[in-house]
Amino acid sequence: MSDSPRLPIAIVAAMHEELAALLAQMPDEQRIHVAGRDYWVGHLQGQLVVAVLSRIGKVAAATTATVLMERFGVRAIVFTGVAGGLAPGVDVGDVVVATKLLQHDLDASPIFPKYEVPLTGHARFAADTAISDALAVVAADLLSDPVTLLGEKVVEDFKLTAPKVHRGLLVSGDRFVSTSAESEALRLALPDALAVEMEGAAVAQVCHDYGVPFAAVRTISDRADDAAHGDFTRFVSAVASRYSLAVIDAWLATLPTDAPATI
Numbered sequence: 717m718s719d720s721p722r723l724p725i726a727i728v729a730a731m732h733e734e735l736a737a738l739l740a741q742m743p744d745e746q747r748i749h750v751a752g753r754d755y756w757v758g759h760l761q762g763q764l765v766v767a768v769l770s771r772i773g774k775v776a777a778a779t780t781a782t783v784l785m786e787r788f789g790v791r792a793i794v795f796t797g798v799a800g801g802l803a804p805g806v807d808v809g810d811v812v813v814a815t816k817l818l819q820h821d822l823d824a825s826p827i828f829p830k831y832e833v834p835l836t837g838h839a840r841f842a843a844d845t846a847i848s849d850a851l852a853v854v855a856a857d858l859l860s861d862p863v864t865l866l867g868e869k870v871v872e873d874f875k876l877t878a879p880k881v882h883r884g885l886l887v888s889g890d891r892f893v894s895t896s897a898e899s900e901a902l903r904l905a906l907p908d909a910l911a912v913e914m915e916g917a918a919v920a921q922v923c924h925d926y927g928v929p930f931a932a933v934r935t936i937s938d939r940a941d942d943a944a945h946g947d948f949t950r951f952v953s954a955v956a957s958r959y960s961l962a963v964i965d966a967w968l969a970t971l972p973t974d975a976p977a978t979i
Contacts, residue, residue, distance in 0.1 A: 723791035724757065724764040726784045727964055728777075730797025730915060733953050735769045737961040742767065750783050757788070761965060762973035766790060773890050774819065774918035781922040792847060792929040794967075795919055796960040798952060799886065799911040799934035800893055802903055806936055809876035809955060811859060811963070812910050813852040814886035814932040816840040817917040820902060820909070821889035833921060840885070841920035844929035847967075848883070851933050854966040856881045858959070865962060870954045884910045886932055888917035899939070911936060935959045 729735040738760070739745055745758035745767070756767045766788050770780040777795075784790045801807060818840045823830045831839040859879040862871050871877065887909045893899055902912060916932040923930035935956040937948060 722764065724766045724788055725968070726781075726788070726790040726793040727760075727765055727767045728770045728780060728784075728793060728795045728919065729767065729960065730770060730772070730795070730913075731952050731957070732769060733957040734796060734960045735767060737957045738767045738964065741961065741965065748787075750787055751779060753780060753783070755783070755788065761968035761971075763968045763971055765968070770795070770915055770919075773914055774888060775890075777915035778918045778922050781919045785922075785926045785928055790928065792844065792931070793919060793923055794847065794851070794964065795916055795930070795932040796964060797913065797915070797934055798937040798956045799913040800899070801911050801936040801939045802887075802899055802906075803882075803884075803908075803910045805880075806882055806910050807880075808936055808938060808951075809862070809874055809879040810882060810936045811855045811879065811959060812882045812884070812886060812934045812936065813848050813855065814843045814916060814920075814934070815845075815848060815883050816842050817886050817888060817920040817932065818906070818909075819889060819917045819921075820887040820906060820912065821891060836921075836924075838921075838924070841917065841924050841930075843920065843931050847929055847931040850970060851931055851963060851967055852881050852883055854970070855933065855959075855963050858962050858966065866955060866958055874951065874955060876955070882910050884908060886910060886916050886934065887912050888914055890914060894938075933960070933963055 742758035745756040748755045770777045
């Protein structure tokens with residue numbers, strides 16, 4: 717990541733509730749409308765940031781990432797949102813910080829190996845190590861006391877007594893994985909995948925093309941199985957949005973600041 721605090725950091729949210737929570741902490745945000753999206757420029761923990769709702773799916777996320785780099789010149793992108801747990805022990809209320817990202821629905825074989833993005837030589841795109849390490853540290857610290865973060869009732873309702881942070885492979889695809897059969901098929905095909913969502917690997921590919929650092933931190937909202945339709949909306953509002961804001965806020969607070977800058 718560039719050392720210059722005068723270049724903005726992009727915070728990309730997957731859900732309206734998460735974006736609203738971020739904007740509530742940005743007293744000076746200004747809206748800039750580009751490509752059908754509202755990009756909110758302002759400061760959080762003394763850092764110049766651009767917050768945006770990516771919309772759902774890989775193409776929407778790639779469009780968002782491209783605008784962030786072409787229009788706003790961001791020095792890094794951090795994607796936050798929810799995901800379905802795949803690996804054993806990756807439970808509801810846990811957090812996954814990606815080390816690598818892969819598109820599980822990409823298959824140009826036999827011309828190219830399955831999952832490989834044609835003409836890139838890459839199937840797995842690496843997240844930025846320094847940013848990911850820092851996000852994992854602050855997430856682990858916050859999750860060590862879930863009652864303080866979420867309140868006793870929320871912890872009891874969602875059984876979040878000992879949430880954990882996981883590091884590893886995050887897979888993305890243009891499909892909401894919501895049956896046990898689908899999640900089992902993914903586990904068999906990609907046994908090291910920790911969780912599944914619908915945007916991260918596309919943003920990782922765009923960031924790779926531009927040479928911009930990228931990180932993804934996801935809250936596990938379900939186990940990507942037949943029970944994935946549970947009280948999703950309440951979980952996002954009561955748990956995921958609070959996780960996201962707290963993690964991003966704590967991470968930004970660790971970065972050096974400079975005089976306020978504008979775009």
